[in-house]
Amino acid sequence: MDELDLLRKDWKNQEENLPHFKAEQLYKMLLKKSSSIVKWIFIISLIELSFGILMNVLFMDDQFWKEVDTIHLKTATIVIYIISYIITGAFIVIFYKRYRKISAADSSFHLMKNILKTRRVVKYYIIYILASSGITMMLFYIYTLKYTPAISQNLEDTSWFTIIGIGLICILVLLLFLWGVYSLLYGILLKKLLRNYKELKNLNF
Structure with a gap:
């Protein structure tokens, strides 16, 4: 049991064998x-951003750009990566600001408020990652099928609805x-964070 769990247990149960802590100390x-x-x-x-940049440096060689150019997505790929880095960088800056604000919180109200904002920002970040990844994968999937002769010629007798449906299922997985x-x-x-928020909500200074 760590120190915070000890404080929580004391605050709720006030057992005689545990040291007594004031609400300010729990806060x-x-x-x-x-x-x-x-x-x-x-x-x-x-770390996630750094790993992404490292992977791009390692795998985005001349062969990669040649293949991307073949399916007419070279410019789109550059734009996608630039926008992705900008948005991800913006989220990282926001996370850092959230950290500074929580560290500097001078009351339970401000701490609770910043906890809720942080949770909301993280959820937006996850939604952005999933949405952007899904759109990018679908874009590359369709353009690869359309502009790769070896693939498109073998799919002439297959319904595009079927092909796109299969792609959607794979992307969803x-x-x-x-x-x-x-x-x-x-x-x-x-x-x-949510547990801390609930604990703060129960505190009465």
Whole structure:
């Protein structure tokens, strides 16, 4: 049992064998825990961006751009990556600001308010990742089928509705997997923030 759990148990049960802590002390501990959680959200998003950049540097060679140009998506790919980096960078900046605001919170009201805002921003970030990934994958899927002769010639007798339907199913499966990964990365931290929020709500200063 960590220190915060000890405080929570004492606050709820007031057992004789546990040390007595005042509400202010519990608030300070919740502030510290919440700040640490948001710091990890910021760190994970930064690692995620760095990993994405590294993968692009390693795999986006001349052959990659040649293949992308073949399916007429070279310009679109450049635009997609630029927009993606800008939006992801903006979210990282917001995460850092959330961390600073939570660390500087001087009351339970401000801390609760910033916890809710942080949870909302993280959810928006996950939605953005899933939506942008789905749109990008579908775009590449359709253009690859349409502009790759070896593939398009073999699909002449197949309904495009069937082909797109199969693609949608595959993309949805990939997005479901991606959602699971993000739920693991951020979901646990968001649940901890929510628990801290509920504890703060029960405090009366």
